[in-house]
Amino acid sequence: MSRRSHLIYLAIGFPPAAKSSAYRMRETANQFVAQGWDVTVVTIAQSSWERDFGLDPTLLEGVDPRIEVVELPLVREDLETDIRTYSRERALRPSVWAAEFRQSGWDAFPEPIYGGWRADLEDAVRDLHASKPAQLVLATCVPYVTMAAAHTLWRTAGVPYAVDFRDGWSIDVIGGEEAFAPDSEQGRWERRVLEDALSLWLVNDPIADFYRRRYPDLADRFHVVRNGYDEDSVPAGLHRPDPEAGLVFGHLGVLTSPPELLEALIEAWKLARRRDPLLARSRLEIRGQVGSGARREANTHMTLIREAGPHGVSFGGAAPKADVPRIFAGWDVLVLMIMGGRYMTSGKVYEYAATGLPVMSVHEVEHDATTVMTGHPLWVQPCGFDVSRLADAFCAAAALALSATDEEREAARRHAAQFARAAQLGPAVRALSRLVDPEGDA
Missing domain, CATH: 3.40.50.2000 (Glycogen Phosphorylase B;)
Known part of the structure; x- marks a missing residue:
C-alpha cells in the first residue's frame, strides 16, 4: 500500500481457537500485515472457545505480533453446562428455553445460534473505526452475523468491506442443494450483503459457480481462494x-x-x-x-x-x-x-x-x-x-x-x-488491497 491502511478483520475462531478455520484466519491476517496493513482482529473470548471446540495455544506461535486482537465477551449460552447458572425456566423446561434462545437470535439476524451477537459486533466495529479509522472490513464466515456488522459500518460510515464466504450460506455443501430461497429472510440478507461487497471469496470452484449462477449480476466479484496448507x-x-x-x-x-x-x-x-x-x-x-x-x-x-x-x-x-x-x-x-x-x-x-x-x-x-x-x-x-x-x-x-x-x-x-496456504491467500489479499487503493504498491 502507498500508505499504511487499517483493516478490521471479523474473524470468529481466530487463534488460539482450536478450529480448522483458524489456520486460514491466521494466514489471512498475516498476509495483510506483510502487505503493509495495520490489522485489528475481532473475535470472541478464549473462555468461549474452551466450552466449544477448545483451545490450541500453539496456534499463537504463528500469529504476526503486529496484529491487534480484540476479544469480545460473547458466549454461546446454549453450551453452558453449569446448571447452577440456569434460570428456573431453563432448568424446568430446557426444550422450551432452547427454542426461545434460538428465536431470540433469529429476531436480531436470521442465524438462530449467533444472531443475538449482532448488536455487540456492530458496536465493536463502530468503536474501532471511531478510535482508528478503517479503510477496509473483512468478514469471514461462519458465523454469518459478522456480515451484518461489516454491512452496518459500510452503510453508516462508508467503509468498504469484503466477505471471506468460504462455504457460502445459501448452499448446503453437505447435501449439495440450495439451503434457502432467494426470497426468504436469509436470502434477502444474503443479497443485501453480497451486492454491496467489494469482493467475495469462496473455497472451491463448484461453490463459486453456484453463486455465479445465483447472482449473475455479481459474478465477477466471486473469487476462488482455496484453503491450502501451512x-x-x-x-x-x-x-x-x-x-x-x-x-x-x-x-x-x-x-x-x-x-x-x-x-x-x-x-x-x-x-x-x-x-x-x-x-x-x-x-x-x-x-x-x-x-x-x-x-x-x-x-x-x-x-x-x-x-x-x-x-x-x-x-x-x-x-x-x-x-x-x-x-x-x-x-x-x-x-x-x-x-x-x-x-x-x-x-x-x-x-x-x-x-x-x-x-x-x-x-x-x-x-x-x-x-x-x-x-x-x-x-x-x-x-x-x-x-x-x-x-x-x-x-x-x-x-x-x-x-x-x-x-x-x-x-x-x-x-x-501449488496449494501452499501463502500461495493461495497472498495473491487474494494483494488483489483486495488494490480494490481499496488502486494507486497502492501492493
Whole structure:
C-alpha cells in the first residue's frame, strides 16, 4: 500500500481457537500485515472457545505480533453446562428455553445460534473505526452475523468491506442443494450483503459457480481462494514403513461427520485385517477434535472408536498445531474421511497431499477433495462408503505404502506445493488491497 491502511478483520475462531478455520484466519491476517496493513482482529473470548471446540495455544506461535486482537465477551449460552447458572425456566423446561434462545437470535439476524451477537459486533466495529479509522472490513464466515456488522459500518460510515464466504450460506455443501430461497429472510440478507461487497471469496470452484449462477449480476466479484496448507505442518523427512512391525494408518482432523461414516470405516478396517496379514498387525489411529461443546469426546464417535480398540483402533487425543509434523512423521498412510460431495471442501486434504505419504480417500467419489488429489502419485481414490470396497482400499493403501519410492514421495510433495496456504491467500489479499487503493504498491 502507498500508505499504511487499517483493516478490521471479523474473524470468529481466530487463534488460539482450536478450529480448522483458524489456520486460514491466521494466514489471512498475516498476509495483510506483510502487505503493509495495520490489522485489528475481532473475535470472541478464549473462555468461549474452551466450552466449544477448545483451545490450541500453539496456534499463537504463528500469529504476526503486529496484529491487534480484540476479544469480545460473547458466549454461546446454549453450551453452558453449569446448571447452577440456569434460570428456573431453563432448568424446568430446557426444550422450551432452547427454542426461545434460538428465536431470540433469529429476531436480531436470521442465524438462530449467533444472531443475538449482532448488536455487540456492530458496536465493536463502530468503536474501532471511531478510535482508528478503517479503510477496509473483512468478514469471514461462519458465523454469518459478522456480515451484518461489516454491512452496518459500510452503510453508516462508508467503509468498504469484503466477505471471506468460504462455504457460502445459501448452499448446503453437505447435501449439495440450495439451503434457502432467494426470497426468504436469509436470502434477502444474503443479497443485501453480497451486492454491496467489494469482493467475495469462496473455497472451491463448484461453490463459486453456484453463486455465479445465483447472482449473475455479481459474478465477477466471486473469487476462488482455496484453503491450502501451512508449510510448517509438513514433516521434514520422508517416512519409510516397517512392514514387520505393521503399518500405522492415521486420520487427523475435526471429526463431526455422521457416525455412520465412521462406523463404515471401522467395519471396513476389521474386514481388511481379516483379508491381509500385514493389516492384521497394523493400527488405525485417530487424532483431533471429536465433536464440540459438552459432547466433545463424549459421543457416538468415541463409543465406536473405543469398541474397536481390540481391532487396533485407537484415539490419540487432540492434535496441537505444533505437533502436526511429528504426528504425520509417525504414520505410514493417511486416511482422509470427509462427509459431503462436490461442494464440500476440506482443510486437511492439502496437508495430507503435502506430506509425501500415501493418502486413502474415504468420501464420495464426486467430491472437491478429488480435485485437489487428482495427479497425486500416492493416492488411493475414493469408492464411497461401501464396506467391502473400503476394505479393498485399505489393502491397496498398505501395498502402496510399501512400494512407494522416494521419487514418488517427492513428486507427491511437488504436486501439493501449488496449494501452499501463502500461495493461495497472498495473491487474494494483494488483489483486495488494490480494490481499496488502486494507486497502492501492493
